[in-house]
Amino acid sequence: MVHVEVSKEKEFSRGKVVVSYPKWPYRQKNIFSIQEVAYAMLETDGSISVLKKYRYSKLTNRDFNQLIIIDGTLDKANLKRAGLSEEWLRCELRKRHIPKIKNVFFCEWNKNEGLFIEKM
Known part of the structure; x- marks a missing residue:
């Protein structure tokens, strides 16, 4: 289960993640699909901490999404x-x-x- 709270821009003031292109914070952490995420948390400094699902924790040659x-x-x-x-x-x-x-x-x-x- 993915524990990322996604919302529209009007929700930004409540500290939720704004998604205009949902992959950008994950690509910085070598995650190319939301399906790879086991848990994600919005930190107080605005960054996102991500824990990959176990089966994706090692680099593989799978196709890009x-x-x-x-x-x-x-x-x-x-x-x-x-x-x-x-x-x-x-x-x-x-x-x-x-x-x-x-x-x-x-x-x-x-x-x-x-x-x-x-x-x-």
Whole structure:
């Protein structure tokens, strides 16, 4: 379970993490997918401390993840890089009872893990 509190910019004043591109704080710690995170904490100085899941604690040759949807907007170039179609993605969203792409806050694809989706 990921223990990161994610919110919109209006929540910033309450000390929550602002996400306009959710991967940037993790990439600084050699984490390229939210799925690698076991626990994350917003520190009092504004930095983020992250504990990786055990299976990701060592560097591997796994494929990089493709960010497909952010804040309800589809990245068609990344979808194509992942070798996926928009029709396939919409079908996967329907399977998860998500009627429209605009209802997805964050979606990424990993060849080994599949889709990771966070609803709005």
